[in-house]
Amino acid sequence: MEKLGLGFDLILNNNLIDMYAKCGNVKLACSVFDKMPQRNVVSWTALMCGYLQNGDANASLVLFSKVGTSNVKPNEFTLSTALKASTVLGVLQNGMQIHGVCTKSNFDSAPVVGNSIIDMYFKCGRVGEAARMFDTMPVRNLVSWNAMIAGYAHERNGEEALNLFREMQEKGEVPDEYTYSSALKACSCIGVVSEGSQIHAALIRQGSSYLAQSTVAGALVDFYVKCRRIAEARRVFDRIEHKNVVSWSTLILGYAQEDNLPESMNLFHQLRESRHKVDGFVLSSLIGVFADFALVLQGKQMHAFATKVPYGLEASVANSVLDMYMKCGLTDEADALFREMPERNVVSWTVMITGYGKHGIGYKAVKLFDEMQVHGIEPDSVTYLAVLSACSHAGLIKEGQQYFSSFCSNPHSKPKVEHYACMVDLLGRSGRLKEANELIEKMPFKPNTGHWNESEKIREKVKRKGLKKEAGRSWVEINKEIHIFYNGDSTHPLIEKIHQALREMEKRMNEEIGYVHNVNFALHDVEEESKVESLRYHSEKLAIGLVLVSGGVKGERMVRIFKNLRVCGDCHTFIKGLSKVLKIVFVVRDANRFHRFENGLCSCGDYW
């Protein structure tokens, strides 16, 4: 009787740990665990899972290390959980060590363990190791296939992901919602509209209930958004019976991507009024929209909102706020937030370095780069790109060269084409053409012709698949409203007045400071006269023209213009002249950096 009672207690308490953990109360789960007179492997594993589910991967691994000193032997679930915890932490060495334990105990042949190992290697960037695990698994299940397809899709190797998606079905495996989600993600990263549409069509044919659920249908919305088929995305979204925050935010971002900011904001307000809770994921991506469009007011409101919700302190949310301030040109606000953030990861530091780099404040970028390492945060390849670019923009040649060589000599990192391009830029800017050439020759990639082929291939693909490439556009905020202009845009109701204002400014600048058009920046295959005309149609000039005609400069000392591509040379000269003649500061954010035009000069030093 007594024995039976004890056994019941054990099962009951294990269930209690699981239940409390799943309800988000790890403390209670922990106290049950502590008070148990007797524990088995399930007790340990349940609490490890509890920590993990509640975001404390570290505590999960600490507990795992204590299993060894207890009288309990870990089983396949314990090991799988430990692997997942080290995956979340992103420490490869940790995961490899546990992989070793699995191999020694023969638990690596259990699918649940093998699947976790595959996932761990993919998330740590070891694709080869992941594939080897999959190839040598004695028993595979649906999750094994899912882990592989998800892994390749995450790696942006859509072809391999889709190969496996086909192969598993040939072998008789029936895809589930995870499989479809990853397969659709693979389709969007290849940018092949037809492949994803086929999956969509198959789901319709099967009368699949997945189309009414937010997971698969949400992935389908994302797919159409990425393929720039916003109308189709909307159709799929509208038919989801149980929408969740992810499907909402996907569509919101989709409309923003199409420059349909009114619809994007409209959906956001609908989302806020709905019963769905906005979470950290949604918040950070929406703040990303405000950053892209430099919507300072909305961005600040969202920051204020973030400080009032528990998930607002998550690094991902705080990082997006940092980035928003930087992209809006508010470096002081970004700095203040950065200093008070409780948790700063590699992205936080990279955002700051990128931001200062784009503002041409190289010394601050360099200082942060050194400081982050003192704090024990290792820069990754994006951080290096940020600091190299900052050095280039600020003319810090020596520093840039030092960082580049330390990056090259690090056995854990491999410079990519972008890093070389940045260095060539840095050397070229200081007139060290010989060194720039030497660097190009030393590159482990094929220079020029190789890139040309690659970009030709992409352009060909874009044409074939009917994808749209990003059109040049600029925008300006006047009276809290965003006005977007495309190159050659003539749709604005005030377009006549805008052109008239621009012509008047040209004339005045010509008389006062000798401004002339630089037609080298115009299209090559048009007559001289229309070249001048075509320059006047550049989106950044149109945006400035609107500021002029709407009286936006009256009483304003600063005008902010934003462009998705790089500012053109003639426009650059034009705005320099305007800043002198009108005695106004123009701040232009282009794809590459910030330009601050004041009294006829630009902060970029005419090099960008």
Added chain:
DNA sequence: CACCTGGTGC
């Protein structure tokens, strides 16, 4: 007691 789907920096 478990593995696989959605978010932040180039």
